[in-house]
Amino acid sequence: MIQPFVAIRNVSKAFGKFQALQNVSLDVQAGQVLCLIGASGSGKTTLLRCVNQLVRIDRGGIWLDGDLLGMRVQNGRLHVLNDAEIARQRLSTGMVFQRFNLFPHMTALQNVAEGPVQVQRRKAGEVKAEALELLARVGLADKAANYPSQLSGGQQQRVAIARALAMRPKLMLFDEPTSALDPELVGEVLAVMKELARSHMTMIVVTHELGFAREVADRVVYMDAGRIVEEGPPGQVLSAPNEARTKAFLSAVLA
Amino acid sequence: MSPGPAQALAEGFPDLSGLAVARRMRWGRWTAALLIVLALLALARAFANGQIEWSYVGRFLTVPAILDGIINTVVMAVAAMALGIVLGVVVAIMRLSPNPVLRAVAGGYTWLFRGTPVILQLLLWFNLALVFPVIGVPGLWSGRAVDLMTPFLSALLGLGINQGAYTSEVMRAGMLSVDVGQYEAAQAIGMSHLRALRRIILPQAMRVVIPPLGNEFISMVKMTSLASVIQYPEVLHSAENIYYANSRVIELLIVAGIWYLAVVSALTPLQMLLERRFARGLTGNSG
Numbered sequence: 322m323i324q325p326f327v328a329i330r331n332v333s334k335a336f337g338k339f340q341a342l343q344n345v346s347l348d349v350q351a352g353q354v355l356c357l358i359g360a361s362g363s364g365k366t367t368l369l370r371c372v373n374q375l376v377r378i379d380r381g382g383i384w385l386d387g388d389l390l391g392m393r394v395q396n397g398r399l400h401v402l403n404d405a406e407i408a409r410q411r412l413s414t415g416m417v418f419q420r421f422n423l424f425p426h427m428t429a430l431q432n433v434a435e436g437p438v439q440v441q442r443r444k445a446g447e448v449k450a451e452a453l454e455l456l457a458r459v460g461l462a463d464k465a466a467n468y469p470s471q472l473s474g475g476q477q478q479r480v481a482i483a484r485a486l487a488m489r490p491k492l493m494l495f496d497e498p499t500s501a502l503d504p505e506l507v508g509e510v511l512a513v514m515k516e517l518a519r520s521h522m523t524m525i526v527v528t529h530e531l532g533f534a535r536e537v538a539d540r541v542v543y544m545d546a547g548r549i550v551e552e553g554p555p556g557q558v559l560s561a562p563n564e565a566r567t568k569a570f571l572s573a574v575l576a
Numbered sequence: 577m578s579p580g581p582a583q584a585l586a587e588g589f590p591d592l593s594g595l596a597v598a599r600r601m602r603w604g605r606w607t608a609a610l611l612i613v614l615a616l617l618a619l620a621r622a623f624a625n626g627q628i629e630w631s632y633v634g635r636f637l638t639v640p641a642i643l644d645g646i647i648n649t650v651v652m653a654v655a656a657m658a659l660g661i662v663l664g665v666v667v668a669i670m671r672l673s674p675n676p677v678l679r680a681v682a683g684g685y686t687w688l689f690r691g692t693p694v695i696l697q698l699l700l701w702f703n704l705a706l707v708f709p710v711i712g713v714p715g716l717w718s719g720r721a722v723d724l725m726t727p728f729l730s731a732l733l734g735l736g737i738n739q740g741a742y743t744s745e746v747m748r749a750g751m752l753s754v755d756v757g758q759y760e761a762a763q764a765i766g767m768s769h770l771r772a773l774r775r776i777i778l779p780q781a782m783r784v785v786i787p788p789l790g791n792e793f794i795s796m797v798k799m800t801s802l803a804s805v806i807q808y809p810e811v812l813h814s815a816e817n818i819y820y821a822n823s824r825v826i827e828l829l830i831v832a833g834i835w836y837l838a839v840v841s842a843l844t845p846l847q848m849l850l851e852r853r854f855a856r857g858l859t860g861n862s863g
C-alpha cells in the first residue's frame with residue numbers, strides 16, 4: 322500500500338476530565354476526500370483542530386506527507402516543537418471554519434493576500450494577481466474590493482476558501498463549512514468544494530451534507546463520543562452501515 | 577386557514593389614513609429649558625457683578641507667556657500620551673502572553689503605577705538625583721541626574737509611565753473583545769503570535785479602544801497641570817507666575833480654563849476622524 326498523505330495514529334485528547342478523542346487512527350491518501358460525520362460533540366472539530374495544531378494532542382501522532390506534526394523524536398524522546406516551527410508546519414494545511422472568520426477590517430482581496438504577503442513574504446504584485454485569480458475561481462472576481470460585512474454568508478465562505486488556498490496548502494480542512502449558511506447559499510459553497518476535489522486537492526471535510534459526501538467523498542468516517550465507529554466508501558457507510566449507531570445517526574439526519 | 581381575497585373584514589374600525597398627526601406638547605422639555613436659562617442668567621449676573629476684571633481676561637488670553645504655556649501643555653500631553661500608548665500596548669501584549677514571567681512583570685507594573693498618586697510619581701522622577709546622583713549605562717555614558725532630570729523629562733516620564741498603566745488595561749480589554757476565531761484564522765494562515773496580534777487583533781481592538789483612549793487623552797491634557805509642581809512651564813504654571821506678579825488671580829485662572837476648554841474641544845473632531853478610520857469594513861456601507 323502506498324504511504325498515506327495524512328496518517329493519524331492512536332490520537333487521544335482530553336479537555337480536563339472529558340475525553341474528546343480516544344485512540345483515533347485514520348489514513349487519508351493523497352488527492353482523496355475524506356468526509357467526517359457524527360453527532361454534535363462527537364469530536365469532529367477537535368480532530369480537525371489537532372491536524373491543524375490549534376489543539377495539542379495528548380497521545381499518539383499525526384504525520385503529514387511523512388512529517389510528524391508538532392513534535393520531534395530525538396534520543397528516544399519526544400520534543401515539542403516551538404511556536405515558529407509549528408507555524409511553519411501549519412503552512413501546508415488550509416483551514417475553513419464554520420463561522421468563516423474572515424478578517425473584517427480587510428477587503429476580500431486583502432484577506433486572500435494577507436498570508437502570502439505577510440507570512441510567506443512573497444512579492445505583493447505577484448500575490449495580488451494570484452489572489453484575484455483565486456477570487457475568480459470561487460466566483461467572486463467582482464467582489465475583490467468588498468469588506469466581509471458587504472458580502473453574503475456564502476460569499477464570505479468562498480472568500481475564506483480562497484484565503485486558505487492562497488497559501489498553496491497540500492491539505493484542506495473544512496469544519497462544517499455550510500452549517501452557518503442560509504439553505505439557498507449552501508450550494509454555491511459546495512460547488513467550489515466539488516471543483517476543488519476534482520482538482521485532486523486532499524481534503525478532510527466535516528459535514529452534515531450527506532449528498533455532498535455521497536457524491537464527492539472517497540471515504541466516509543462516522544464518529545461518536547470521540548471514537549471512530551465506522552469507516553469506508555460512502556456507498557457502504559451511508560447506504561448500508563454495519564453499526565447500529567451509524568444507522569441511528571443517519572436516520573436522525575435524514576428525518 | 578389561508579386568508580384569500582374573499583376574506584370578510586370585521587366592521588367598526590374607522591379609516592385613519594386621512595388624519596394628520598398632531599404635534600405633542602413636550603412640557604418636560606420646556607420646563608427644563610426654562611429652569612436652565614434662569615440658572616444661567618443668575619450665574620452670568622453673579623460673574624458680571626463679581627470682582628472680575630473681564631478686560632484682564634481678554635488682555636492676558638494671548639500674551640506670549642500664556643501662549644508658550646498652552647503650547648507646552650499640548651506638547652507634554654501629546655508626548656506623554658504617546659509614551660503611554662506605546663507602553664500600554666506592550667504591557668497589554670505582555671499580560672496576554674503565554675509566558676508567566678512577562679505576565680507577572682506586566683501585572684506588577686500596572687499595580688505599582690496605578691496604586692500611587694501621579695503627583696508623587698512626578699516628584700520622585702524630579703528628585704531622582706537624591707537617590708541616584710549619577711545615572712547612565714556603565715562604561716558607555718553617564719551624567720549627573722540633576723542635569724538630566726529636567727522638568728520636561730521628569731514630567732514626560734511621570735505622566736507617560738503612569739498613563740501606560742491605565743492604557744494597558746484599556747488595550748487589554750480591547751484585545752479581549754476580538755473574537756477568538758480571528759486569532760485562530762490568523763494562526764491557520766501560519767501567523768506567529770505577535771504577527772497575529774499586530775495584523776489582526778490590534779487593528780480590530782483599536783475600534784473599541786478609541787473612545788476610552790479619547791477620554792484618557794482629555795484627562796491627560798488636564799493632568800499636565802500637575803507638572804507645574806516640578807516647574808514644567810505649562811499653561812497653569814504660566815498663569816500662576818503672572819498672577820504672583822499682578823494679583824489678578826481669578827482672571828488668569830479663567831484664562832487658563834478657557835485654553836484647556838479650547839484644546840479639549842479640538843480633540844473631539846479628531847477622535848471622530850480616528851473612529852471612522854478604524855471602523856473600516858466593520859459597518860455595512862463603509863468603502
Ligand SMILES: Nc1ncnc2c1ncn2[C@@H]1O[C@H](COP(=O)(O)OP(=O)(O)O)[C@@H](O)[C@H]1O
Pocket residue numbers: 336339341359360361362363364365366367368
Ligand atoms: N477547548 C475546549 N475545552 C473544553 N471542552 C472542549 C473544548 N473543545 C471541545 N470541547 C468538548 O469536546 C467535545 C467534542 O467537541 P467537538 O470536537 O467540537 O465536537 P463536534 O465538532 O463533533 O461537534 C464536546 O463535548 C466539547 O464540549
Ligand SMILES: [Mg+2]
Pocket residue numbers: 365366367496497
Ligand atoms: Mg464541530
